[in-house]
Amino acid sequence: MVKLKIGILGFGYWGKKIYQALRRIPECEITVVCDKRKIPLDNKKIILTDNYKDLLRMNLDGIIIATPNETHFSLAFQFLLKGYNLFVEKPLATSFKEAEKLINLAAKRNLNLFTGHILLYHPLIDTIKKILENKKNLELKIKRTNKVSQINKSEKEIIYDLFPHDIALLLYFFKKEPKIKEIALEKSLVEAHFLIDNEIKISGVWGKGTDKERTITFFVENKKIVFDGLLSVLKLKENGNEKIIKSIDYQLPLSWELSYFLNSLKNKRIKEKIPTLKVMAVLDKIEKLL
Incomplete structure (x- = not known):
């Protein structure tokens, strides 16, 4: 079996998880890892470097960019110009115009450009999608917060680091752009309210909280369905009772997402589950309102 040669750019918290996930995929060969640290x-088989320009001279099937958000555009642009297929951790860039420029460049050069919206490859998300089919008058409550003791995120970091997950999911579930009804920022916490077709109400908080939390609660026909992203558990709450609908190994979504990208390299063409530019368009509107 001919293995795909992959380079990893960025070996921080998420880069390490990507490295471990790739090691579990047989058709992948990690050729090089780059980080300033x-x-x-x-x-001994993996090349280690602290200079990303070394990768620009290597024969690689694909490169995964898992560096700080503000570096995504510059790095991706350089690698696309050199003809590399890319997996870029979300966000693709930190502005709509930058993302559009990257997507147009990739299309012009017939290259795969994949954005890492990991929840779109989460098995429990597909379970939720089936539950929500043809349902109306829904209500969703989202909580995506970090502990107060953790590093405070700036307004831009909250928008482009925390919001992409949920905007991507809303587009995936409902196929329509969520309209922003209200949004406010106070002390590193954003509270927002969205509406889809005047039937689906979404509210949530993103940013600094009392604890780290990654939950989405769906109010469906007098039932509460709770997706816990940290535990990879889907719960049903009804009539004061709670039961687990389904749970999975928390490592699965990243492995599935990376496998999807690797398969696209074999097939020479990628079809994202939702267009990245649609996510970026909503993020752009959020940033302007704040």
Whole structure:
């Protein structure tokens, strides 16, 4: 079996998770890992470097960019110009115009450009999607917060680091752009209210909270369905009772997402589950309102 040669750019918290997930995929060969910090790997077969320009001279099937958000556009632009297929962790860029420029460049050069919206590859999300089919008058409550003790995020970091997950999911579930009804920022916490077709109400908080939480509660026909992204658990709450509908290994979504990208390299063409530019368009509107 001919393995795909992959480079990882960025070996921080998420880059390490990507590395571990790729190691579990047989058709992948991690060729090079790049980070400015010392890389704690002892695999002699993997090239280690602190200079991303080294990757621009390598024969690689694909490169995964898992660096800080503000570096995504510049790095992706350089690698696309050199003809590389890319997986870029969300957000693709930190503005709509930058994202559009990258997508147009990839299309012009017939390259795969994949944005890492991991929840779109979560098995429990597909379970929820089936439950929501043909349902009307829905209500969703989202909570995506970090502990107060953790590093405070700026307004832009909250928008482009936390919001993409949920905007991508809303587009995936309902196929329509959520309209912003109200939005406010106070002390590193954004509270927002969205509406879809005057039938689906979405409210939530993103940013600094009392604890780290990644939950979406769906109010469906007098029932509460709770998706807990940290535990990878789907719960049903009804008549004061609670039961687990389904749970999965928390490592699965990232492995499935990366496998989807690797398959696109084999097939020479990628079809994202939702267009990245649609996500970026909503993020752009949120930023302007704040």
